[in-house]
Amino acid sequence: MYPVLADIEIPLAEVLSSMEIEGIRLDAAALHSFGEELLPKIDGLAGEIYAAAGHEFNIGSPKQLSVVLFEELGLPAGKKRKTGYSTDADTLEALRDKHQIIPLIFEYRTLTKLYNTYVRGLEAAVSPDGRMHTTFKQTETRTGRISSAEPNIQNIPVRTEIGRNFRKFFVADEGNLLADADYSQIELRVLAHLSGDKAMIKTFCEGGDIHTETAASVLGLPPEWITPEQRRSAKAVNFGIVYGIGAFSLAKDINVSVAEAKRYIDDYLTHYSGVREYMDKVTKSAEKDGWAVTMFGRRRFIPEILSTNKTVKALGKRIAMNTPIQGTAADIIKIAMVRVYRRLKAELPEARLILQVHDELIVEAPEEKAAQAARILTEEMQGAVKLAVPLTADAKEGRSWYEAH
DNA sequence: CTTCTCACG
C-alpha cells in the first residue's frame, strides 16, 4: 500500500539507529593539535588585515567588513543583501586583484571556518567513548535524503587540501579498518534511466568518462580531442541540468557570456533530446497533480508551481525537475543501506555500517575482514536496483576516512 | 531569533 514506507523507511529506521549508536572514532588529540597550528596563522592574518585596513575591526562581521571594503577602501560594491552590500566569496572573487586585503580575507575566512566549525565544533561533539554519534534525521528533507546533525558528519571538508585534513581524524578503532564505497555519478545515471534518453544511456553503457563523452557528443568531436576546459564546461552543464539550470546561472558559474551558456544548454538538450522531453513531462505533471514523484513512488508536493509570482513558479519547475533525480538517488542508497546492513549481519557480524554521505557508505571492520566488507559494500550498492544503465560503486580501505575515500 | 556566510553531496 505504501511501498516507500514499508519497503524502505521502516527497515531503514533500524539501520540508522544502529549507525548512530555505533558512531565513528575521532582522534581528538590530533584534531586538537591541528587546531593549535591554525590559531597563530589566523592571528597573523588578522594582523595583516588590520594593517591593510589601517585599523582594527571585527573581520567576522559582514557589516563592519563592508564598511572597510566599500567605504574606507573605496572598492566597488556588488550585490546587495537585505541589510547591506554582500561580502560573500563570489563578490570578493571579483575584487581579488583590486586590493591586497582581499586574498587575506579569503585566507582568514577559510581558516576561521575550519577552526570554529570543525576544530571547536567537533571537539565539543565527541562523546566520552571517544566517538562521534551523529543524529541521522529521517524525516527532515523535502527530497527523501537523510540529514545529519549534532554533529553534521555529511559536510566534513574534502574539496581543499587543508580542509581535507579533517578526514584524517575520523579513524577506525584499533585493529579495525574503514571500508568506504561511493556511487559514481548516481544522479546522472538516474537521469539517464528516468528520461530513457538513448544517447545518455549509450554513453553510460560504454563506460567512458561522462563529462568528456558529453563534451564530445555535443560538440561533435572525438573524445580524445576534448580539452580540460571543454570537459569542465560539460561537467558544469551536466551538473546544472540536474538542477533545472538557466543560462544566466550557468554563465556565472563557468564564466562565459549568457549567450554562450544558452547555446551550451540548447546543444545539450538537442543532443540529449530525451532529457528535454523528460523535463517537459515532469514539469507538466507537477502543474497538473501538484507533486513530483521518484522512481519508487515518493512524492513531494510543490505548491510553488502554481504561484502567480513567476520567480516562485520558476523555482517550482526547478524543484519538479530536480526532486525525482535527487529523490530517486536517495531511495537507491537507502535500499543499499538496508541490503548492506542485512548482509553484514548474516555474513560478517563483526563489521558495522557507520556513515552515509548521500552517495557514499562507510563500514568499520576488523583489519582481516575489511576486504570482505568492501566487497559486500560494492555488491550491495551496485545491485540495489536495476536501471537502464550500470550502477557502479568504487570501494577503498584505510585507517582513516582520509585514506579510505 | 534572523541574517550572512560557507562546509558538504
Place this chain on the structure above:
DNA sequence: ACGTACGTGAGAAGC
C-alpha cells in the same frame, strides 16, 4: 524589468 541552480547544518554577528 526582474531574478536567476537543487538539497542540507552550523557558527558568528547583531537585533
